Amino acid sequence: MGYYASWTEPQNGGNYPISAIHWEGLTHVAAAFYIPDGKGGWATGSFDDATAAALIAAAHANGKKAIASIGGSQSGAMFEGSSSATNLPTFLTNLEAVLAKGYDGLDIDWEGGNLTVPQDQALETALIDGLRTRSPNAILTMTAGATYENQQPDLGWYATVAGKLDQINLMTYGMTGTWQGWQSWHSSPLHWNHVASTPTGIDVTIADYLAAGVPAAKLGVGAGFYGVCYTAPVTAPMQALGASQIVASDGAISYVNVLSTYATAGSSHYDAAAEAPYLALTGSNPQKCTYISYEDPQSIAAKGTWVKAQGLGGVIAWQLAEGFVASGANVTAQNPLLEALRTSLLQ
Secondary structure, eight states, rough: OOOEEEEHHHSTTSSOEEEEEEEGGEEEEEEEEBBBBSSSSSSSOOHHHHHHHHHHHHHHHTTTTEEEEEETTTTTHHHHTTSSTTTTHHHHHHHHHHHTOSSSEEEEOOOSSSSSSHHHHHHHHHHHHHHHHOTTEEEEEEEEEOOTTTSSSOOOHHHHHHHOOOOEEEOOOSSSOOOTTTTOOOOSSSOOOOOOOEEEEEEEEHHHHHHTTOGGGEEEEEEEEOEEEOOOTTOOSSSSOOTOOOOETTTTBBHHHIIIIIIOOOOOOEEEETTTEEEEOOOOTOOOOOOOOOOOOHHHHHHHHHHHHTOOEEEEOOOGGGGGOOOOSSHHHOOOHHHHHHHIIII
16 A cells, blocks of 8 residues: 655645656555544645545556545644544544545555554544444555564554454654664664564564564564665764764655665665665765665665565555656656565565
């Protein structure tokens, strides 16, 4: 499932027309985002009707499913208000109205919030139950986070709701940071290196959810069509951070920007153990990056092959426009990351 952001449509100021989507690399497309307003309605900036109609029509014409993604980054507080006992009936009615636009389902992308985890989970359970009651035939997915082996969360709740959902998609991108006790690491490593100072990988994240009781077929992994930029002195994975900071990621460090602005002769490397590419740079670039961890067709294909071998539910891609190479000769060439998913996962 690839996320199509409303702001990437040319009529909304972007550069990725719906006509450029490589549909053969997808089974589902997610419209990002419908943003809760905390009262059961929609906030300014939600996905517009004209783009929605065009996206739904194109998806269905190509035999694919169209999903409305609800929420997005920092949406948790608005979800909390909209899913309260007072506002939930209105929220469910408005979600039904979104489905009535022609969508095949909904994606609950609840990120952040002001309440405790148990409080949020209780509200989200009520939301899921309400949607299943009102729209029993709709596809229903949700997002969840990667895990870190140095601070294990209780994932038992996901097992309790898995049976009510078609898929739980893990946002396994942007998995690194300049945190105390860490070394530099990859944005979306398929495999953990079992080093305590780089305590994360997609393989161990999946293992954690499986151990909690979530069925493999209900789990999806994330492929980020973007990377992260570290500043000096870091130039590779598994280095001491020193004064290094991550100063750019989603947006500025899109795959297409990596190709056009950051990659230089001799800068490209591949960590075959982690299945992750990276650039080692001098810092002579717009963000003064000296180390960029990102995704490329090789790493995306490795994810697709691994997901298929593990019997998992699939892959989510955030977000499609960041992998769009406008200079490509055709739709396939313009979407090399989607083509890698097609050949590794969908064939």
